Amino acid sequence: MDRHGTLANIFRLGLKELRSLWADKVLLVLIVWAFTGGIYSAAKGVSQELRNAPVAVVDEDRSPLSARLIGALTPPYFKTPDLISMAQMDRALDQGRYSFSLVIPANFQRDLKEGRRPTLQLNIDATVMSQSFIGASYIQSIVAGELNEYLTGKRDSSAPPIRLTTRVRFNPNLTGFWFGGVMEVINNINMLTIILVGAAFIREREHGTLEHLLVMPLTPFEIMMAKVWASGAAVLLAASVGLIAVIQAIMQVPIAGSVPLFLCGAALYLFSAASIGIFLGTIARSMPQFGLLFILTIVPLQLLSGGVTPRESMPEVVSDIMLGAPITYFVRLAQAILYRGAGLDTVWPEFLAITGIGAIFFLIAHTRFRKSVTQTQV
Template identity: 60%
Template sequence: MKHRGNILQLGIKELRSLWRDKALLLFVAFAFTGLIYVVSSATSQELNNAPIAVVDEDQSPLSKRIINAFYGPYFKTPDIISLPEVDPAMDNGSYTFVINIPPYFERDVLAGKQPDLQVNIDATRMTQAFIGDGYIQNIIGTEINEFVKGYRATYVYPVQLTSRIKFNPNLTSVWFGSVMELMNVITMISIILTGAAVIREREHGTLEHLLVMPLTPFEIVVAKIWANGLVILLAAAFSLFVVIEGFLHVPIHGSAALFLFGAAIHLFATTSLGILLGTQARTMPQLGLLIILILLPLQMLSGGITPRESMPDIVQNIMLVAPTTHFVKFAQAILYRGAGWEVVWPYFLALLAIGTVFFLFALARFRKSVAQS
């Protein structure tokens, strides 16, 4: 009971300390609200208002028909430019696509000569370039076929192809981006808060005060974990229900309670990692550098951005010891596919094992740093 009381009071002290740090508190609030909203809504993966220009050297009804086929919201209204303007316009990034319709294009099409039509693509705008290329080919092909036949017809395939897009039927990138950003923010803020809590104790001289009290390193570490983890878990719940489900209108297919329970286990691992980094760093700038080195691989290689199956085998195996790998797995399974306990319990167990290892390392390192103080 004495240990529990000490852990409770130390945790309350952590919460009060965080409440007095208005800058850090404001950062946490923005990360779980504005950052998630902006990142998920601004980084759309759909083709939207792509800048396009056309060099019309044919000046025929067919070329006019092709130009008028490009309209919003996929493309901006095409600009008509001359052939010498193509290279400067592409070099300065004015257009993602420039279509060059050659002279006598309509005549050659009607004569069955299959003339070439050039499409210049700025591949530095990777997402627009990849998606837009398919759109352009489909639009031009449809308009040419309709012009030649004199009517719009749909080709009937000998086999009926039925596609069923599950979990995101409209392929809306906001549905994916918002949840993934929430997972990234949970990981990032948990490491920052606990690492900063350790550094703050050292910089403010309160660590020495704790050392003269009848407290153990175990009690201090556990108090920092539960206090900071509680703040992040409450912020994550608010973000999930208010920002993601409320403002962004992303449907939650599975149990939010099960997701938050798994997030709590994930926070046990990441807050322990934050304490470990806080004991290694001596100042906040050092902590920031360590977090960058650790956080980027955790987020980039977790499977949230690029599927794990697309990564080299050695990277997949190494990332099995990373908490974010299992966090992404069960979060996607619950929130996207409505998975239950029978599906996600292996990820919870793996996270608990990883968190225990991080906690033991953090506790040992904290004891060593306390002994050196």
């Protein structure tokens, strides 16, 4: 068949895939939710910052200094401190009512004035891992500042020999949901592409429509490419809406780089992700099996891609293995463009790596698909 006929077949089969997707309301709702409410809830609901942490104070001193320390624990970092007794403290922590409890001993102000080093006890509920260490450092800094100002009239205890000036780039206020919202878009592009393509392949095999395609003058390459462009187009459109409407318009997250350049990189990565979805679809015999394969393979790859934790903090062997995964380069590309405003002159190595690894994954998926077609025909 000539090239024109191949492209026509790919286009028509892709339209069939889009009609099937439109008829599948569950998947359609999943896509819409993932790039709208899913992005917003993931960014706003899972905060790594200290906000409104419940704190209790056992004030056995009842002095002006203890009242000053209590008054320094203010919103938005902490809720208004509750004054409790020593007998109530352990039970309150056991019940999870407070994340922090500060014990100010009796005669604290007097001992401090007389040059002694009285002890303040801070109890932390470390089950709240993300906030326990941050809150402890905040309370330590607040208490140290108040005590220094009380004793010397200055917040700092001593002048350092140098002046260290810190400038925070790309996220000057260290706002956590800026990072969370954009990373949710990246993760959803990966997951939904694989799910849509794999589910479409398994659905056709379960409904018997794959056999109908095999008796037509179609090649496995045409069938694969139709699924790739149709599912990729649906995900890319949804990702564009999520990035522009939800991230930029609703959440007011500034995008430093070029959105069209990012979408070009995403379109290139969709080729790799769709190939992985087809490969998993040829291995799994049912949707439950596909779901288990997805959890065992794709979720770990996504967690190790560098979007959750820096790759530099991973074991070297894990970091080296992840160099063979296209999502590693996609995360690096997306962060460089969207966070740091990188241009094509900076991210072209990632574009090249995604293209090369995507071609390898496509060839592997194509080989597996042809074998499954032969087994089906037999």
